[in-house]
Amino acid sequence: MAETIAFIGFGEAGQAIGRGLLAQGARLRAYDLLFDDAANQGRLGQAARQMGVAAARNHADAVNGADLVFLAVTASSSLAAARSCLPGLREGQLFLDINSVSPQRKIETAALIGPTGAAYVDVAVMAPVAPYDHKVPCLIGGPGAEALLPRARALGMKMELVSAEVGQASAIKMFRSIMIKGLEALVLESMLAASEYKVEERVLASLKETFPSLDWEKLSGYMIERVVSHGKRRAAEMREVAETLSGIGLEPIMAAATAARQQWLADLDVKEHFKERKTENRADLVSAIRKAMGK
DSSP, X not given: OOXXXXXXXXXXXXXXXXXXXXXXXXXXXXXXXXXXXXXXXXXXXXXXXXXXXXXXXXXXXXXXXXXXXXXXXXXXXXXXXXXXXXXXXXXXXXXXXXXXOOHHHXXXXXXXXXXXXXXXXXXXXXXXXXXXXXXXXEXXXXXXXXXXXXXXXXXXXXXXXXXXSTTHHHHHHHHHHHHHHHHHXXXXXXXXXXXXXXXHXXXXXXXXXHSTTSOHHHHHHHHHHHHHHHHHHHHHHHHHHXXXXXXXXXXXXXXXXXXXXXXXXXXXXXXXXXXXXOOOOHHHHHHHHHHHHTO
16 A cells, blocks of 8 residues: 655755655645745645645644654754654554654653654664755664665665664764764855965865765865855754754754854855756855855
């Protein structure tokens, strides 16, 4: 039988995963706060319907009767969104929390979901969703993870079981992000500074000499583009990381700095410059950023 799948939040990640699941024969419905936002003028709801996804009236309506529920909202609203789903959840459902939030937030969310009878799954998405759609590599954990695994594989999803404990899957992703998103921020800052003195190529050549296995020209463009396109969301994720580190008694010096640099670029809104023409060309990206800075 085809799975009935609900998405709470139908932004970039939800739509990409949803496209892949539709191709596997799943039945989809979704709810996003933007469905009711006058400023959005119904565009997101229309996009969902054009994909073949039913637009639900609210959170509870979306999850009512679904086999699998994907929680795919912003980090700051994940707990509130989960709470809004509670009236529609029932025993036997699997509740997949794919948000990039702290292990502690996942534990709090699991505690909310548990009394409904639905089984909570901590899902850590380990790569950009867009190139993979529903096949994006994920780590999973929590009380519903073992039951999810064969069903996810039948849908073509790439999921690896970490443990039955909530939080471990997200901890792996979160502390990996200190490296990945931190490196993005470092590359961005290095290339912008180097551009002021027109020495970018010399800096990249020096990096190539030190780390010869890496294509620094290509890597720098890719990493700067990630911040241009997703800086706001990445900054929010790194603030979650910083909060988590503080909670375990480790001052989040690097995580906080990474969040600040990612947010700085998001606030420049350089993304609008590349709306019609996405590029990973480092020189073009740096030039646009400098222009936004008034350079």
